[in-house]
Amino acid sequence: MREFISVEEARSIILEQVTPLPVERVSLAEALGRRLAEAVVSRDDIPPFPNAAMDGYAVRLADVQQVPATLRVVADVGAGQLPPASIPPGACIRIMTGAPVPAWAEAVVPVEWTEAGANGTVRILQAPAAGENIRPAGQDVRAGERFFEVGQRIIPPAVAMLATLGVAEVPVFRRPRVAIVATGDELIDAGQPLTPGHIRDSAGPGLAAQARWLGAEVVRPLRVPDDRAALEQAVEQALEADVLVFSGGVSVGLYDLVRQVLDGRGTQWLFWKIRQRPGKPMAFGLLEGKPVFGLPGNPVSSALCFDQYVAPALRRMQGQQEVLRPRFPAVLEAPTPKKAGLHFYTRGVARPGSDGRLLVRDTGPQGSNLYHSMVRANCLIHLPEALEEAPAGLEVEIEWLPWTLEP
Ligand code: AMP
Ligand code: MG
Numbered sequence: 001m002r003e004f005i006s007v008e009e010a011r012s013i014i015l016e017q018v019t020p021l022p023v024e025r026v027s028l029a030e031a032l033g034r035r036l037a038e039a040v041v042s043r044d045d046i047p048p049f050p051n052a053a054m055d056g057y058a059v060r061l062a063d064v065q066q067v068p069a070t071l072r073v074v075a076d077v078g079a080g081q082l083p084p085a086s087i088p089p090g091a092c093i094r095i096m097t098g099a100p101v102p103a104w105a106e107a108v109v110p111v112e113w114t115e116a117g118a119n120g121t122v123r124i125l126q127a128p129a130a131g132e133n134i135r136p137a138g139q140d141v142r143a144g145e146r147f148f149e150v151g152q153r154i155i156p157p158a159v160a161m162l163a164t165l166g167v168a169e170v171p172v173f174r175r176p177r178v179a180i181v182a183t184g185d186e187l188i189d190a191g192q193p194l195t196p197g198h199i200r201d202s203a204g205p206g207l208a209a210q211a212r213w214l215g216a217e218v219v220r221p222l223r224v225p226d227d228r229a230a231l232e233q234a235v236e237q238a239l240e241a242d243v244l245v246f247s248g249g250v251s252v253g254l255y256d257l258v259r260q261v262l263d264g265r266g267t268q269w270l271f272w273k274i275r276q277r278p279g280k281p282m283a284f285g286l287l288e289g290k291p292v293f294g295l296p297g298n299p300v301s302s303a304l305c306f307d308q309y310v311a312p313a314l315r316r317m318q319g320q321q322e323v324l325r326p327r328f329p330a331v332l333e334a335p336t337p338k339k340a341g342l343h344f345y346t347r348g349v350a351r352p353g354s355d356g357r358l359l360v361r362d363t364g365p366q367g368s369n370l371y372h373s374m375v376r377a378n379c380l381i382h383l384p385e386a387l388e389e390a391p392a393g394l395e396v397e398i399e400w401l402p403w404t405l406e407p
């Protein structure tokens with residue numbers, strides 16, 4: 001087992017251990033937010049047939065070379081109807097947006113370029129160019145074209161596209177099932193009144209919410225006291241899941257039993273402790289081949305560790321290709337505490353400055369027990385390990401917190 005490793009090493013050790021989950025098929029209506037497990041090749045041209053881009057008249061160019069021209073209107077064709085396969089010279093059809101354009105038609109003259117004539121005729125006032133207002137078959141997608149790659153996130157426009165491509169049953173990666181186990185003798189339910197020495201379990205509900213935010217299924221939110229037998233039982237229950245997340249009890253305190261109990265059950269630990277703040281005493285290992293995360297109990301630390309280490313694993317399991325969020329340059333508006341030797345994930349508020357660059361400041365005191373530092377943040381400020389201090393004006397990298405921009 002590695003000890004006290006860098007943030008980059010921690011992430012790569014974790015990501016080496018996870019692969020996308022098996023494929024399942026869900027209805028298009030249920031596919032939102034999932035990721036495609038198979039590439040999608042279009043069977044058809046899209047649009048499937050040439051069609052009118054405007055309400056107007058489908059004409060042959062020869063009949064409208066001299067304008068104004070008076071043409072006989074021999075049919076009305078709406079979307080969903082079929083046009084006549086041929087018409088006599090000097091005739092045209094009235095056609096609506098989306099209706100099939102017949103092979104003989106060379107342009108669609110918009111209604112705005114015409115006036116009604118006598119006895120079922122129309123006067124064409126302006127000559128169209130060849131192909132004008134005709135949307136050709138395959139203009140958007142060609143039959144045989146590979147439109148979606150594996151890992152494509154099914155965002156609302158992708159739902160529309162899959163419907164167009166006739167994909168009613170969507171192959172997606174299965175959602176990871178995550179067990180969240182909050183540990184600590186001091187923890188009580190959110191619904192209970194405070195009693196001396198107790199605090200409400202916040203890390204448990206917070207971690208479960210983060211897991212759901214990422215599309216995972218939380219199988220069992222469990223809360224257990226610092227008691228060996230209770231923890232042993234919780235581990236067995238948690239093994240129903242694909243990923244096991246423990247909060248609290250991973251440090252070196254007298255009652256920190258999580259690592260011991262997991263050891264006893266045969267967990268193969270891959271690392272303990274990361275050179276970071278917050279969240280230094282984090283552990284990661286495998287139990288029955290499943291990733292096990294031992295996160296610190298402080299709610300800010302556990303939230304941060306989940307965001308930086310559990311979330312990328314859950315993304316990969318769901319088929320996401322790029323599992324790390326992009327980072328953006330920003331300028332520190334005010335000094336913020338930093339010391340060398342630890343990567344600081346300082347919670348911040350970023351905003352565009354007058355010169356177009358992002359400005360960022362911290363959310364105030366950054367203690368790992370201080371909820372406000374996380375709740376008020378819209379981004380994380382990365383202050384790398386080697387950096388000794390973080391004065392105003394320093395160029396830093398930020399990453400937006402996932403809930404900042406959504407939905
Ligand atoms: P631990 O990691 O168990 O040593 O806990 C570190 C700190 O986080 C202690 O102050 C705990 O009371 C607190 N803590 C642990 N678990 C939770 C939880 N689920 N919700 C809120 N605070 C917690
Ligand atoms: Mg504890």
